[in-house]
Amino acid sequence: xxxxxxxxxxxxxxxxxxxxxxxxxxxxxxxxxxxxxxxxxxxxxxxxxxxxxxxxxxxxxxxxxxxxxxxxxxxxxxxxxxxxxxxxxxxxxxxxxxxxxxxxxxxxxxxxxxxxxxxxxxxxxxxxxxxxxxxxxxxxxxxxxxxxxxxxxxxxxxxxxxxxxxxxxxxxxxxxxxxxxxxxxxxxxxxxxxxxxxxxxxxxxxxxxxxxxxxxxxxxxxxxxxxxxxxxxxxxxxxxxxxxxxxxxxxx
Numbered sequence: 001x002x003x004x005x006x007x008x009x010x011x012x013x014x015x016x017x018x019x020x021x022x023x024x025x026x027x028x029x030x031x032x033x034x035x036x037x038x039x040x041x042x043x044x045x046x047x048x049x050x051x052x053x054x055x056x057x058x059x060x061x062x063x064x065x066x067x068x069x070x071x072x073x074x075x076x077x078x079x080x081x082x083x084x085x086x087x088x089x090x091x092x093x094x095x096x097x098x099x100x101x102x103x104x105x106x107x108x109x110x111x112x113x114x115x116x117x118x119x120x121x122x123x124x125x126x127x128x129x130x131x132x133x134x135x136x137x138x139x140x141x142x143x144x145x146x147x148x149x150x151x152x153x154x155x156x157x158x159x160x161x162x163x164x165x166x167x168x169x170x171x172x173x174x175x176x177x178x179x180x181x182x183x184x185x186x187x188x189x190x191x192x193x194x195x196x197x198x199x200x201x202x203x204x205x206x207x208x209x210x211x212x213x214x215x216x217x218x219x220x221x222x223x224x225x226x227x228x229x230x231x232x233x234x235x236x237x238x239x240x241x242x243x244x245x246x247x248x249x250x251x252x
Contacts, residue, residue, distance in 0.1 A: 004148035008046060009162040009169055010182040012039045018190025019165055027188040035186040042182060043161060050089030050109065051161040054168040055099060058092035062111075064100035069125040079135040080128055081154055086110035089157065093142050093168070097123035104131030112155075114147050116140050144175050 021032045090109040095116035112133040127134050137143050151157045
């Protein structure tokens, strides 16, 4: 047994690999709402203890404004967990402390922010005052493996859904921290032209592509294999009026 939670990368993808449904083309076999419902149903069925998204996505949900504290003395490091008995956790990395929250939960799931080691005490004091939990890395960059181990040890988190974009998911893959893939394949295309997609992918994958490729080669995954990482893949292919889930084990 590892000292970190099990990580399931749970995503929706277009046929050509786009991750953002707002850019998908129209389809005669359903709408964005249809496969979003399939995605959310799987999210619930997976029964995880929490979920992880990137900073930009979390900012859209947090809807907070900066609230500088009057007194930033006495802040707790390296972590402050304010709802250890929460039913579920909403987790986001925020290396430089740019996220602000209007409340300590997202849809009832308690917020935990992962921060870089050089974050200001004033920002930690703001998070604490708003009831938000946080975990500060011992290094400037967030040590994902160490953060996950702390979440398991301190909050007893056993399983997390990784629901980020290419950058965050790639970082977890490059670090060898993804145990399972769960992908809803929508019958639509990304909608952007090739040059736009290529630019987006280059930006998101910069500095990670070689590491991910090396990790997959080391793990023995072949091109076209049903899973890319870990021991299991969960592929849900959307069809009119129903979604069919297939489980594939790693090929030896």
